[in-house]
């Protein structure tokens with residue numbers, strides 16, 4: 001059975017939900033495919049050992065641990081099969097809403113210089129650092145749209161030195177906590193500018209949903225009052241309300257279909273009857289046709305899908321004439337520092353992240369880029385035990401227990417994403433020898449970021465320690481960053497946009513070069529990934545691409 | 560659970576040195592044994608043989624070093640045995656790498672003690688009260704009060720906003 005649509009969108013994450021909504025509200029008939037299920041609050045649950053932040057034995061927003069392997073190749077060249085909750089899998093999430101179902105919801109804009117990295121710094125050898133084919137000013141109206149349509153809480157005037165904006169945030173920022181006061185004092189002493197952290201969280205009722213109740217479970221969990229704004233509770237419900245968008249869950253796209261001339265004309269996908277818990281073999285194969293196909297499966301899976309969609313016209317996969325698909329995989333090294341305060345700095349009021357400095361995103365001597373630094377979301381004690389204890393503290397015995405007892409509420413944390421200097425060797429390819437539950441060849445991850453990223457991360461680690469000392473910490477500890485593959489929850493860059501088909505995969509709208517009806521719209525597009533959490537930029541670009549698609553393809557054609 | 564009686568006794572004594580009782584309960588009293596019993600049937604099943612081999616070897620180390628069962632040693636003697644194992648300085652033949660066993664023991668004990676009580680350990684949220692993560696009697700996360708805890712009647716305590 002074959003259905004036919006104006007557009008098929010693969011993936012319901014940050015970008016997919018937005019594009020589905022804009023197209024459906026323009027009256028277009030949209031088929032929206034999502035490999036995972038729609039998860040309720042209780043399905044996501046509150047398991048401290050199996051969530052998208054601490055995934056010791058599993059996680060809570062997909063993909064399922066069995067039947068969804070990837071292959072990871074370590075720096076020495078050893079390949080091994082990894083399961084979705086292992087760190088080397090570089091997972092984000094697989095459910096309706098994608099990463100936005102369980103994200104922390106920091107809502108940063110990139111800075112103007114983030115779109116011009118090559119012009120600003122030059123290109124170090126071995127790196128694929130490049131300028132974007134668009135500027136901050138091109139994206140600014142769409143940042144604003146994302147902030148207002150999904151709902152962001154923040155303090156625009158306090159951030160005016162970081163990025164120009166025409167309009168303030170729709171919601172006031174989260175309030176300060178004791179740690180904010182300490183860190184603000186420290187920053188003032190150092191002469192650093194700070195501001196509240198913008199968050200996609202309702203600090204007041206917004207979008208006909210409740211406000212935040214300040215629980216302790218933002219990152220890696222779902223929100224009990226639905227006050228955390230993601231695709232699943234903003235754009236996708238709007239898309240479905242039009243009656244023009246059909247969402248199919250447990251639907252795994254395995255191939256973009258092309259006709260005899262090599263033109264994209266549809267998607268094949270498997271639907272797991274009865275849901276994902278069912279045994280292998282009960283998947284039903286479907287093909288749907290569409291005028292436009294839009295890939296939004298996240299940076300690793302989008303690249304995998306394009307590479308798996310090879311044919312006689314496209315022997316190396318779609319959009320991969322010049323071996324660009326899957327390269328430049330980026331995320332963020334995330335240096336962090338901890339310090340011990342004499343007084344309590346924890347009041348148990350979530351989200352926990354309150355204050356940031358963007359002082360070191362650029363203009364650091366001998367460093368390419370830099371990054372934002374902020375305090376952290378509240379960490380459950382077991383997460384704190386694994387992540388935050390001083391390296392010289394015994395790992396067991398009374399000393400360890402007493403440190404937890406006395407100091408869980410006295411440890412100040414700062415951390416932040418460091419702008420990746422991309423390497424073409426940090427990449428996604430296909431491993432035909434390893435298949436997932438549907439029989440589809442899996443993603444193979446290899447390489448690492450460029451060594452210049454490690455320099456920037458080390459610089460930011462020192463700034464973190466400096467901030468903590470100035471804030472009154474008696475003892476400060478942190479870890480040296482290493483040269484690793486960066487991807488993970490902030491994965492981006494695998495189908496970068498650009499003017500030149502030889503060095504990029506799509507044009508500045510996300511249209512795949514040499515195709516007129518085939519788009520990528522998710523984090524894959526990022527030429528560089530900013531020194532910020534990436535989701536608001538993914539959202540802004542999705543609004544921009546969606547507006548373009550409606551304008552260029554549908555307004556005159558069907559108008 | 561496939562642990563022998565001896566292994567059970569060793570485990571009970573060992574987890575109480577990893578997280579000893581003080582003015583807050585130790586690992587065993589707070590339910591780490593229950594947490595582990597569940598985990599041995601599920602997530603830890605693949606490493607259960609290592610875990611058991613380690614407990615048996617720990618007992619043998621104790622006999623070799625102090626001529627007594629581990630669970631009968633004094634706190635100080637027990638810590639001495641554990642410290643040697645942690646450092647890889649063992650007197651007997653081990654069927655599992657001592658450091659692998661030791662890491663498992665430490666990590667899984669901490670997990671049972673600090674994770675959410677639904678998993679069998681951390682009875683009554685004892686470690687959450689100890690750390691200050693949850694004040695005793697704070698509202699259950701599943702049944703949220705409908706007001707932000709930082710504010711009064713829907714208005715945030717930090718006042719105003721920048722609504723346009």
Ligand SMILES: Cc1cc2nc3c(=O)[nH]c(=O)nc-3n(C[C@H](O)[C@H](O)[C@H](O)COP(=O)(O)OP(=O)(O)OC[C@H]3O[C@@H](n4cnc5c(N)ncnc54)[C@H](O)[C@@H]3O)c2cc1C
Pocket residue numbers: 010011012013014015016033034035036052053091092093094095096097098099100102103104105106107108219220221251252253254296297298299301302305489490491522523524532533534535536538
């Ligand atoms: C715990 C956590 C905390 C985070 N915190 C922040 C934060 O504070 N700030 C921030 O900026 N970012 C944060 N992120 C990252 C953010 O969620 C991602 O940047 C964002 O979701 C990426 O958007 P995307 O559209 O590129 O892909 P995704 O959101 O990953 O969406 C891709 C979707 O496609 C689906 N899919 C994949 N393959 C297929 C297929 N073949 N067929 C059908 N469907 C498919 C997936 O299931 C998924 O739903 C966090 C992420 C996590 C997990």
